[in-house]
Amino acid sequence: MIEAFSVLRYAPVLRGFLVLMLSGAVFPLVGIFVLRLNLITMRFALMHASLLGSAIALAVGANPLLVGMGANSLLVIAIARIRGNAVRDVGFITTFFMVLTIGLAFAIIYRFNVSANDSLQILWGNIYAMTPLDAWLTVVFGGIVVSFVVLRFPVIVAVFFDRDVAISVGVRESLVYTTIVLIVGLTISFVMRLIGALLLDAILILPALMAVSCARSLRGTFIWASVFGTMVALGGFVFAILADLPVSSGVTIFGALLFGGVQLVVRSRTRPIQRVISRTSESNEYA
């Protein structure tokens, strides 16, 4: 079994492993943004924009991560402007971009004869294909995400709680919201490079969902998300090595199993407590 892990001696594998661990610890924090601000539809739009960027990069021989990040940044700016002008419902515009970008991505793949293998890499990702530049970018970006969460935590709580309340305490809500969406967009670009578009939720959303089930405060939610994310990344990597699967598949399957297990434990533990809390609240209110 130990021999199976000897692959870590190879620089690309070790680099991929370390980046995966870092992503597991950091990117679930962004998953909390997606869940709380209900950015599920926007997440798809950003994912498709990143796909479009990667397709363009493959077509012209550029770095897919950088071009994907560029495409996502442009989309975020467009959405922020539209939201600010309140011309239309953001959901409406997001859906429009979601459909348009994926259409353009496949049109470019077809037109420029991007190889099937390269196309699949966009969808599946490949942690071993990360260049040193990709790895350093992930480290820097991970640091930015953690700094944002730690240093701007009170502001994030305000925006999470209620838009009007956030404005009432002086928070520049539009700026914070746009920053959050930008971070979500860039994270999606990184995670797509790691484990691909189809499996991105294993790193981004599943740990955040598990954290929401366990935590009793927002601070706790972020901490739990990071813990679960690391567990998913590490467990998934080990599982993939042992089962001789692609890492992205290993991470996703392990993440799904862990999610199911956590839900079972949490439900069996919290049900009786919730009943007591609900009874206490009622008795207080109508006493």
Next chain:
Amino acid sequence: MRYPMHEERLRTESTASEYRIVLQLSRDGSRLFTSGRPWLHPLLELTRFLAEAGENTEGCELYDKIVGRAAALLIVRLGIGSVRTDLISRRAIPVFDAHQVAWRSADVVDRIACRTEELLAGEDDPDVAYRMIRARAIAAEAAASPERCALRVDGVRVVRGDQTILHDVTLHVGRGEKLLITGSNGAGKTTLLKTILGTLPPVAGSVQVPGVTDRAVRLGYVNQESVAVTFPISAREVVAIGVALAGRGRRWKRRRVEDAMQAARCSVLADRMYDSLSGGEKQRVAIARCLAQGAGVLLLDEPTASLDAEGKREFVSLLERLAEERDMTVVMVTHEFDAMDRSGWRHVTISEGALCPVESVR
């Protein structure tokens, strides 16, 4: 014990020859407080002075130039047992007699020509009288000197699409005033609050919070309890939103949050999950958030919509206590005011985006 306000008064008296004492509180021959302001302001000032100094009126004698029923009720509320006056109204005498207040007067008249005196003709409760007089004083002061308002809305017009939601709304709210804004659904109540808050910019007119450059530091916003927060967030974290931008140390913020929760009587809820709280508890947490923020003006949008009768009574009572003790201005939008004790509240209504007074302060 030092009496800062008292010393200030004496200085004023000694330097301005035109200063005329119309009210004086003394004990054992030494003056504790004097005032030369008109109407019932001296008694309101005295109330605040005693509260700030933590002083009681035991063994004190009060001189008040003219005592009508309103003044008598305020004097009784202060617990003063001995009163000397130049002129007393016959309507005030039963109030003193009922509370065993000893009084001496140079002259007695049937009534004093004053609107407040008429409004209080049938009132026996000193607390109700105090709330009403205080509210009238604040409203009068805000009308007389707009620069001393807590909140000024001048000629505000708000348009959405091709529909005008608010038509040239003007509203001056005094410091410590309690204002009730009512109106049917879609009349523009919430739009007015959001315009004051700054989330809806007006196409014309202005909203000002005199004395501050940043509106946010003065305006506390409480919305309906029904705001869906199903995410794990503790009551303490919600209150800490009030100090999100305070720019102070962690210890200061923690202390501030604790003090605010104590003042809003919700300290025991600090570690509870917000979505497990009852409607009344959530609203107390919201008030604590505004207190932590240091808000001088509370903007409340249908805050009692999901509360039962007892919860509503408790919540309104909390607001009244804060307005009185902390001089907070309260602007509450609601459509449920029939069962509410509105004494001390100014009441205006919005109809089709236009503001009109329903009644002066009762």
